[in-house]
Amino acid sequence: MTDPVRPMLDDSTLVRIRGLTTVLNGKTIFDALDLDIPRGKITAIMGPSGTGKTTLLKHITGQMRADAGEILVNGENVAGMSREQLYKMREGIGYLFQNSALLTDFSVFENVAFPLRQHTQLPEVLIRNLVLLKLQAVGLRGAAGLMPNELSGGMARRVALARAIVFDPMLIIYDEPFVGLDPVALNQVLKLIRTLNQTLGITSVLVAHELDAVKQVADHVFLIANGKVVAQGDPKTIAGDGSPWTRQFFGGEADGPVPFQYPAGDLAQALGFTGAAK
Amino acid sequence: MNVRAPHGNNVVIQSLTQIGNCGLFLLTLLAAIPRSFRYVRETIRQLWFVGAMSLTIIMVCGLFVGMVLMLQLYHVLSIFGGTSASGMVVALSVYRELGPVVTALLFAGRAGTSITAEIGLMRATDQIDAMEMMAVDPIAYVATPRFLAGLIAMPLLCCVFCAMAVFGGHLVGVTWLGIDNGTFWSNMTAEVDVHTDIVNGVLFKSLAFGAVVSLIAVFQGFTTPPTSEGVAYATTRTVVASSIAILALDFVLTAFLM
Numbered sequence: 001m002t003d004p005v006r007p008m009l010d011d012s013t014l015v016r017i018r019g020l021t022t023v024l025n026g027k028t029i030f031d032a033l034d035l036d037i038p039r040g041k042i043t044a045i046m047g048p049s050g051t052g053k054t055t056l057l058k059h060i061t062g063q064m065r066a067d068a069g070e071i072l073v074n075g076e077n078v079a080g081m082s083r084e085q086l087y088k089m090r091e092g093i094g095y096l097f098q099n100s101a102l103l104t105d106f107s108v109f110e111n112v113a114f115p116l117r118q119h120t121q122l123p124e125v126l127i128r129n130l131v132l133l134k135l136q137a138v139g140l141r142g143a144a145g146l147m148p149n150e151l152s153g154g155m156a157r158r159v160a161l162a163r164a165i166v167f168d169p170m171l172i173i174y175d176e177p178f179v180g181l182d183p184v185a186l187n188q189v190l191k192l193i194r195t196l197n198q199t200l201g202i203t204s205v206l207v208a209h210e211l212d213a214v215k216q217v218a219d220h221v222f223l224i225a226n227g228k229v230v231a232q233g234d235p236k237t238i239a240g241d242g243s244p245w246t247r248q249f250f251g252g253e254a255d256g257p258v259p260f261q262y263p264a265g266d267l268a269q270a271l272g273f274t275g276a277a278k
Numbered sequence: 279m280n281v282r283a284p285h286g287n288n289v290v291i292q293s294l295t296q297i298g299n300c301g302l303f304l305l306t307l308l309a310a311i312p313r314s315f316r317y318v319r320e321t322i323r324q325l326w327f328v329g330a331m332s333l334t335i336i337m338v339c340g341l342f343v344g345m346v347l348m349l350q351l352y353h354v355l356s357i358f359g360g361t362s363a364s365g366m367v368v369a370l371s372v373y374r375e376l377g378p379v380v381t382a383l384l385f386a387g388r389a390g391t392s393i394t395a396e397i398g399l400m401r402a403t404d405q406i407d408a409m410e411m412m413a414v415d416p417i418a419y420v421a422t423p424r425f426l427a428g429l430i431a432m433p434l435l436c437c438v439f440c441a442m443a444v445f446g447g448h449l450v451g452v453t454w455l456g457i458d459n460g461t462f463w464s465n466m467t468a469e470v471d472v473h474t475d476i477v478n479g480v481l482f483k484s485l486a487f488g489a490v491v492s493l494i495a496v497f498q499g500f501t502t503p504p505t506s507e508g509v510a511y512a513t514t515r516t517v518v519a520s521s522i523a524i525l526a527l528d529f530v531l532t533a534f535l536m
Contacts, residue, residue, distance in 0.1 A: 063410060087413035101408035104400075115412045118419075163412075 014039040014171060014203045015060055020069035022055060029055055031227035032069070042197050042204040044218035044235060046211070048249060048258045051224050053207040057173050060205070061093060062086040074170065091119060094164030094172035094202075098179055100156040102148040102163075108135070109144040112163045119167075134162040138192060154185025161192060165200070172196065174206035178213045190217050211239065211250055223249060225258065303497045306417055307425050313415060314422035321423040328389035328424070328492075329431030333438065335388050336381060340439035343376060344368060344446025352455050361455075365462035366469045368447035373475040377440040379528050382487035384439075385432060386520035390495035393424050394516040397499025398509035406500075421500060425492045432488025433481050440480055478535045483528065490527060491520045 015037035022029040029052040037043045045053050058064035059071055062078045071078040073089060081089065102111050112131045116122060122130070135141040138158040148156060157177060164172055177189055194217050197204050208214050214221060215235045223231040223238065223245060230245040231238055239250035248256030268274050314321070351364040397420060400406050409416045444466075451457040470476070495516050502512035 061411060063407065083415075087415070090411055090413040093411070095408070095411040097404045097408060097411075099404055101404035103405055103408070104403070115414075118412065118414050 012039045013037065014074060015205070016070075016072040017056075017059075018070045018072075020056075020059065020071065021067050022052065022059070022064075023067050024055070028227050030066070030069075033224070033228055035222055035229055037203065037205055038220065039203050040197075040201050041219040042193065042206065042217055044214045044221045045205065045207045045224060046209065046214065046221055046249070047224035049209075052227070053224060054175055056224070057095075057175055057205070057207060061090060061095060061173065091115075091167060092170045094161075094167070094169040096157065096160050096164050096172065096174045096177055098176040100148075100153075100160040102151075102156055102160055104148050106148075107144070108140065108146050108148070108151070108159050111148070111159060112166055115163065115166050130166065131162075134166050135159075137165070137196075138162045139188070152185070154181050154188060157181070157185075157189060158192065161189075161196075165196060165202070168200060169202060171203045171205065174204065174208075176207055176209070178208055178210045186213060193217050211235070225249070299501065300493065300497045303500065304493055307422055307493070307496070310415065310417040310422045311426070313418035314426070317419050317423055320419060321426050324423045324427035325431055328385075328393065328427050329434060332385060332388045332431070332435055335384055336435045336439050337442050339380065339384055340377075340442030341446040341449075343380060343439075344372065344443030344448075345450045347371060347376070347443070348447040348450040348455075352451060352457075361457055362461045363465055364451055364457065365447060366465040368451070369444055369466045369470050370475060372440050372443040372447075373470065374479040375528070375532070377436050377443065377480055378483035378487055379524060381436040381439045381484060382432065382491055382524045383521060385428070385435060385488070386491045386495070386517055386524065389428065389431070390491050390516045390520050391513045393428070393492070393495040394499040394502070394513045395509055397421070397424075397496065398502040398504070398512050401500070401502065402504035402506070402509060421496045425489075425496050428492025428495070429485065429488045432491070433484045436480050436484035474535075482535070483531055486527060486531060487524050490523045494520050494523065 013036045015035075017033060017035040020030045020033040020035075033056075035056075045056060047053055055064060059066050060073060060078065062081060065079065069079075074092070076085075076089065078086070078089070102108075103114060106114065109131055112134055113127050116127050116130060120127075132141055132144065135144055138161050140155060140158055140162065143151065143155060143159070148159075151159065174193065177193070178186055181189060190213060193204060193206070196202055206214075206218065218235045221231075221233060221235045221238050222229050225245050231241050231243055233241065239246060241247075244257045247253065248258060264270070266274070347368050348364060351367050352361055355361045355364050355367070397406075400420065406416045406420065409419060448462060452459050452462050498512040498516045498519070502508045
């Protein structure tokens, strides 16, 4: 059962967004968007390309300021945070970038150790043990000595995941984690997301387009379009919601609420036929 | 780093906007210096990349600049029977102008472009954003160490350049053209003033050029559009802007220091 408008109002909410409004280059990305991300669950954010899913993640992490609205992460308003407060908050957030964003000068081991070295004074032995444990968790302990350019896309993403969880964050954000993965790597990443959520109790937010993968892993789905949440609910039933948005997005229809044609003037006029017809 | 995008197609406005943004970026850099002290190892690593790795080109170019300068001067001064002064003229030319300027131009081509390209690619591959997300300040960790490394490396490289140029002048003048060794050195030591020529010429100018080239290189890297074309343009802009800035600043500094 889906509810297109009413957000979940739950005490166990980790991220609460109210009235989020963002205008970029004159285009309204979010129009008073309300959204709640429950603690300890895997929440998927879906929507057509260009609807601002990654922008939403940037708002949550404070990388981008909104024009209006409130974003509470663990009860703290992100918009009012100073740089130091933002950095403090980010220490509790793991972020998996679409292209992994591994530091190319560093080995796999050093990439995972990087946040530990920057924010702790742990002895080298402890850093080594922690890094190897995290790499073991993603199945890449044997790749600790490799450089990022020696990894496949799936391996790089798993290394980035190990780096993202090295501080055992309260929230982990996956930006399109399934893009470009072969079925084996896809299943590995799916398994990891689910395992991390269950074993560490991490709240997970993932932006994805792959409904089959989302169905396997997510507890809740938000469908964003036109700057608002147009549908939300269980990933297994949201596709049958029946609204034009879900029908087009999950049915893969070329035209619908999201038009096939980018807004343009009259075709005949553009081709110069208007004058000839007269 | 938020910078204002230049509006319109007016080249003058775009250039002024860039200069303004660069000035704001400098303030950000300077403010981040205290925070970057914890990344001393990164600064030393950058010092190795921009300083030590530039030594070969600086030494070779310094040698040839000194050699060609001596050759030219010898032929001109021989007309007036003043070849004994050629060593001194080589030294003064190198210390006051050629050393700092040519070192800075070479540094912009060798190290400036690599700084811009590296930071630009880090932006294009989300490495800068990843640092932000790992609560690591990219200005303090990436920009400031490179800026400081350039600032420290440039005077040292300039000294090496000048030494090699004098050596090149000696090689051609004394070994090849037969100028007396004693005359070569005594004229030089008599006329070269430590404060005017070495401190103001070599050290002060190269420090200023080091700051300008490093600032432009880091700024271009941080503000480049995160695309392959953007990185290509940014590296080109680093060389062009640095070269103009070096020569313009050289004129201003010379006018004030003379």
